[in-house]
Amino acid sequence: MKAKVRFAPSPTGYLHAGNVRAAIVTWLFARQTNGHFLLRIDDTDTERCKPEYEEDIESSLMWLGLSWDEKTRQRDRNARYEEVIKKLKADGRLYPCYETPEELALKRKTQLARGKPPIYDRTALNLTAEQKDKYKAEGRQPHWRFKMDHEPIEWNDLVRGAVRFDGAAMSDPVLIREDGRPLYHLCSVIDDVDYDISHVIRGEDHVSNTASHIQMFKAIGRTPPEFAHLPMISDIEGGKLSKRLGSLSVKDLRENEGLEPMAIISLLARLGSADPIEPFLSLDPLIGNFHLSKFSKGAPKFDMEELLRLNSRILHQTPFENVNVRLARMGMQELDENFWLAVRPNLTKLEDIREWWRVANGPVEPVIEDPGFATQAAGLLPPPPWNDQTWKGWTEAVKTATGRKGKDLFMPLRKALTGMDHGPELAVLLPLIGREKALNRLKKAA
Numbered sequence: 525m526k527a528k529v530r531f532a533p534s535p536t537g538y539l540h541a542g543n544v545r546a547a548i549v550t551w552l553f554a555r556q557t558n559g560h561f562l563l564r565i566d567d568t569d570t571e572r573c574k575p576e577y578e579e580d581i582e583s584s585l586m587w588l589g590l591s592w593d594e595k596t597r598q599r600d601r602n603a604r605y606e607e608v609i610k611k612l613k614a615d616g617r618l619y620p621c622y623e624t625p626e627e628l629a630l631k632r633k634t635q636l637a638r639g640k641p642p643i644y645d646r647t648a649l650n651l652t653a654e655q656k657d658k659y660k661a662e663g664r665q666p667h668w669r670f671k672m673d674h675e676p677i678e679w680n681d682l683v684r685g686a687v688r689f690d691g692a693a694m695s696d697p698v699l700i701r702e703d704g705r706p707l708y709h710l711c712s713v714i715d716d717v718d719y720d721i722s723h724v725i726r727g728e729d730h731v732s733n734t735a736s737h738i739q740m741f742k743a744i745g746r747t748p749p750e751f752a753h754l755p756m757i758s759d760i761e762g763g764k765l766s767k768r769l770g771s772l773s774v775k776d777l778r779e780n781e782g783l784e785p786m787a788i789i790s791l792l793a794r795l796g797s798a799d800p801i802e803p804f805l806s807l808d809p810l811i812g813n814f815h816l817s818k819f820s821k822g823a824p825k826f827d828m829e830e831l832l833r834l835n836s837r838i839l840h841q842t843p844f845e846n847v848n849v850r851l852a853r854m855g856m857q858e859l860d861e862n863f864w865l866a867v868r869p870n871l872t873k874l875e876d877i878r879e880w881w882r883v884a885n886g887p888v889e890p891v892i893e894d895p896g897f898a899t900q901a902a903g904l905l906p907p908p909p910w911n912d913q914t915w916k917g918w919t920e921a922v923k924t925a926t927g928r929k930g931k932d933l934f935m936p937l938r939k940a941l942t943g944m945d946h947g948p949e950l951a952v953l954l955p956l957i958g959r960e961k962a963l964n965r966l967k968k969a970a
């Protein structure tokens with residue numbers, strides 16, 4: 525079956541890791557079924573929604589390679605929402621309530637003190653016309669609640685399995701604000717109906733919302749889609765992700781952390797599933813092996829160190845043609861494939877290549893602890909041209925002349941040539957440094 529799914533972020537902040545996971549899983553499900561991926565901007569909260577956040581959502585998805593087949597915005601659909609609202613009011617499924625926030629808070633507090641669940645008591649259904657007129661005369665504007673049917677609500681969740689709620693134990697949700705603006709719940713259901721959404725994939729924090737949404741679908745006269753609720757991601761210590769990594773947006777991972785998009789995809793696409801987390805260079809193999817049934821109900825842990833390891837392993841496999849344009853934009857137009865292949869095993873992030881470019885081309889401050897040894901080694905440097913065998917031949921000659929071997933031989937040469945005690949194999953790095961620069965660095969002992 526070709527699924528039709530939607531990713532529906534609210535542009536009230538930068539796209540963060542939890543939301544991105546839902547986007548990735550939803551996108552993979554769409555592509556695995558040769559289906560349709562709708563990007564829906566849920567912007568009914570006009571005070572908090574900002575254009576720059578919507579731009580961030582689009583640019584982040586594009587950077588990750590998650591293209592959409594269609595896009596819509598809720599703010600453009602008010603006329604349609606009003607049409608459905610009128611019908612629900614006429615059918616008695618939406619009813620006006622005049623309690624103030626303070627009055628509702630007092631009711632909840634009283635119910636909890638009596639050991640009862642804080643369910644709205646439906647007082648508003650018993651208001652007379654005179655009482656409503658009195659509230660209106662006081663300047664009160666009603667909010668509107670959806671009247672839940674007091675019956676079982678059941679569905680087979682594609683991640684959680686059988687889910688059951690009792691409509692009688694649920695509070696009638698507020699769907700329209702005092703100023704007349706509809707809330708997310710109703711707009712979402714109407715959109716899912718109008719765009720023929722077949723599957724809704726979202727976080728488990730929406731499970732109770734889904735119970736009321738199912739009744740809204742039926743009130744509108746449509747069969748609900750299928751649902752899949754992913755467990756919420758926790759931090760490495762099992763706490764809420766927002767407490768420790770709340771600023772972990774795609775923008776932050778891209779601009780400040782300098783991570784590869786496929787590292788983020790590789791981690792979040794399989795986090796919490798039965799499939800192993802591995803580094804992928806493209807989305808294609810993830811699509812081929814994707815299935816919602818592989819996700820468990822347990823809360824997966826987001827590990828930044830694991831993300832960095834994936835990033836490193838992806839770079840180690842990345843061919844030069846995949847990064848040459850990016851390297852040119854970083855100001856390293858002269859960097860060629862030989863250099864890339866030599867240093868990529870030592871990269872955690874692409875930005876790290878600047879350091880190895882500097883080591884190869886200078887300036888470098890050599891670390892020379894034994895000037896005599898460095899002078900001897902300089903005198904034994906072979907003539908050009910140099911290749912990947914030059915290092916072996918040169919060190920054999922130095923070993924014979926000085927009697928040094930192992931770490932005592934190799935480490936002083938590495939420090940003198942690079943100014944560092946770690947890095948790429950010198951067999952591949954030495955030809956990139958070249959004889960002239962190598963000789964000058966070794967001669968600084970004099």
